[in-house]
Amino acid sequence: MPEGLKLDTPRLDDGAALWRIARDSQVLDLNSSYSYLLWCRDYATTSVVARDTAGEPAGFITGYLRPQQARTLFVWQVAVDHAHRGRGLAAAMLDGLVARTGEELGVEVMETTVTPDNAPSNRLFTSFAERHAAAVSRDVLLDADVFPESGHEPEVLYRIGPIPGLVRH
Structure with missing residues (x-):
C-alpha cells in the first residue's frame, strides 16, 4: 500500500x-x-476506496458479485486520482478488495472487461494473475457492433481464477 x-x-x-x-x-x-452514489450504498461490500491522510478518496474500485455465480467478483471500474498515480495504488486496491471479498463473501474468481487499447488495465489484471499464481483466460465478451455508439472497441473478458490462497468462509 502506498505510504x-x-x-x-x-x-x-x-x-x-x-x-x-x-x-x-x-x-x-x-x-x-x-449511479456512483447508489454504488457506494448498494455495492460497498464488493467495492473499495483508497483514502488519503485527510480521509478523502484517492482511488476506487467498484465491483459486484455475479448474480448466477456468487463466488465471482466482477470488477466494474478501477480509477486512481491523478495525484496518486504511478505508486501502485490500483494493484494495492485490487489485491485488498479480492482478499476482503474472498474472506467475507467466499469469492474465488475475478472477472473484468478491458478494451484492447487500454494498456494500463491489461497490465493491471495480467500482473494480478501472475502475483497470485492464478489462471487467466481472455475472450471477447462484447463485440464492438453491439454498442449503440460507433467507435467503441470490443470488451475482452478477463476471467482470473480460481485464486489460490484466498481465505474462504
Whole structure:
C-alpha cells in the first residue's frame, strides 16, 4: 500500500468524489453521478476506496458479485486520482478488495472487461494473475457492433481464477 493511503469500504458520501475521479480519468466510461452514489450504498461490500491522510478518496474500485455465480467478483471500474498515480495504488486496491471479498463473501474468481487499447488495465489484471499464481483466460465478451455508439472497441473478458490462497468462509 502506498505510504499515506489506506483501504476502506466506500460510504454514500464518497459517491460524488468517485464520480469526479472517474470523470477526471478521461478514459473511463462515465456513469451518472447518481449511479456512483447508489454504488457506494448498494455495492460497498464488493467495492473499495483508497483514502488519503485527510480521509478523502484517492482511488476506487467498484465491483459486484455475479448474480448466477456468487463466488465471482466482477470488477466494474478501477480509477486512481491523478495525484496518486504511478505508486501502485490500483494493484494495492485490487489485491485488498479480492482478499476482503474472498474472506467475507467466499469469492474465488475475478472477472473484468478491458478494451484492447487500454494498456494500463491489461497490465493491471495480467500482473494480478501472475502475483497470485492464478489462471487467466481472455475472450471477447462484447463485440464492438453491439454498442449503440460507433467507435467503441470490443470488451475482452478477463476471467482470473480460481485464486489460490484466498481465505474462504
